Amino acid sequence: VKPPVIFSGIQPTGVPHLGNYLGALQQWVRLQNTAHPSTKLLYSIVDLHAITIPQDPERLRQWKRETLATLLAIGLDPNRSVLFYQSSVSAHSELMWILSCTASMGYLSRMTQWKSKLQLKDDASPLDEGSKSKLKLGLFSYPVLQAADILVHRATHVPVGEDQSQHLEFARECVTNFNHAYGPNLVAPQTIMSPAKRVMSLQDPHLKMSKSHSDPRSRILITDPPDVIHKKMMAALTDSTNSVSYDPENRPGVSNLLQLISHFNTEGKSAQELGLEYANFGLGQFKKAVAECISESLAPIRTKYEQVLAADGGRYLDHVWMQGAVKARESADATMEVVRKSVGL
Numbered sequence: 590v591k592p593p594v595i596f597s598g599i600q601p602t603g604v605p606h607l608g609n610y611l612g613a614l615q616q617w618v619r620l621q622n623t624a625h626p627s628t629k630l631l632y633s634i635v636d637l638h639a640i641t642i643p644q645d646p647e648r649l650r651q652w653k654r655e656t657l658a659t660l661l662a663i664g665l666d667p668n669r670s671v672l673f674y675q676s677s678v679s680a681h682s683e684l685m686w687i688l689s690c691t692a693s694m695g696y697l698s699r700m701t702q703w704k705s706k707l708q709l710k711d712d713a714s715p716l717d718e719g720s721k722s723k724l725k726l727g728l729f730s731y732p733v734l735q736a737a738d739i740l741v742h743r744a745t746h747v748p749v750g751e752d753q754s755q756h757l758e759f760a761r762e763c764v765t766n767f768n769h770a771y772g773p774n775l776v777a778p779q780t781i782m783s784p785a786k787r788v789m790s791l792q793d794p795h796l797k798m799s800k801s802h803s804d805p806r807s808r809i810l811i812t813d814p815p816d817v818i819h820k821k822m823m824a825a826l827t828d829s830t831n832s833v834s835y836d837p838e839n840r841p842g843v844s845n846l847l848q849l850i851s852h853f854n855t856e857g858k859s860a861q862e863l864g865l866e867y868a869n870f871g872l873g874q875f876k877k878a879v880a881e882c883i884s885e886s887l888a889p890i891r892t893k894y895e896q897v898l899a900a901d902g903g904r905y906l907d908h909v910w911m912q913g914a915v916k917a918r919e920s921a922d923a924t925m926e927v928v929r930k931s932v933g934l
């Protein structure tokens with residue numbers, strides 16, 4: 590039996606928020622620190638995915654560095670986990686093309702993320718020619734690239750948030766199609782679902798915390814300094830009952846804050862338990878406590894973030910991704926050798 594291979598990716602879209610951290614990235618660190626030593630771990634900053642929408646080149650370069658610095662800051666160890674930029678391993682794109690030749694258009698067009706990116710409803714009428722010409726092929730076919738990201742490293746396990754499970758299913762579909770055509774050479778990956786509840790927006794507890802919301806007070810970035818966290822927290826939308834209780838149905842704002850601090854609670858207390866602990870706090874006093882808890886938990890991450898960005902006159906990060914690229918290429922090239930041979934290339 591071959592040892593497990595864990596793969597996951599994050600888009601370089603700036604410093605991650607608490608939703609990204611608790612919903613996805615924290616799981617990467619947990620896997621790194623608990624996996625059997627024979628387990629291979631690869632975590633990619635997927636810059637080729639980022640260009641499915643227009644990007645400013647200078648800003649994209651900056652965001653890639655910030656994202657890499659974040660991965661190191663939260664505790665990923667480049668000597669244990671392979672950290673690399675997707676575009677520095679060209680086999681990802683090559684396998685994408687080969688998979689495209691056996692992947693089904695129909696399956697792709699039914700995927701909900703595609704529909705939501707186009708802002709289509711399930712029952713939308715077909716697009717007219719004008720709207721069609723504005724659509725980019727890459728935005729449509731990026732699940733094939735995502736499948737290639739996973740399959741090129743023969744990943745057996747992929748940790749994701751709940752919104753990604755459909756894409757994993759598509760990756761497995763790609764394996765079935767390819768293996769049917771060329772023999773059993775690709776490995777179907779399993780999903781590791783993140784245990785964390787969705788983190789909700791501080792400005793609207795019915796929406797998930799997201800970088801796409803225009804109000805920056807709706808999210809806390811994991812490098813936000815304490816005064817910024819305090820301000821965002823004091824502005825958080827709660828309700829008019831001036832006490833604390835865990836009641837997601839009737840008090841979604843307050844309950845979201847309780848959920849948040851439960852993720853950071855070192856004694857593993859649940860949101861319910863914390864609700865009882867803070868029951869006699871007024872809302873202002875409670876928000877202040879939440880801000881302090883989050884600031885304290887993020888402080889070491891923030892310190893490490895600044896440290897790795899500046900290390901070796903800024904060259905440390907280059908060293909990390911280049912070293913990661915060498916290891917990732919090795920892993921991808923081994924797969925591509927088999928794939929090319931089976932296809933006849």
Ligand code: ADP
Pocket residue numbers: 600607608609610611612613749750751752753786787788789797798799800801
């Ligand atoms: P955003 O919604 O800010 O654009 P992404 O779609 O880039 O975030 O998500 C990156 C990862 O973070 C995904 O695996 C996703 O499941 C997770 N994630 C994003 N927002 C949240 C949230 N509010 N709560 C929990 N997990 C989240």
Ligand code: NA
Pocket residue numbers: 799801
């Ligand atoms: Na998103």
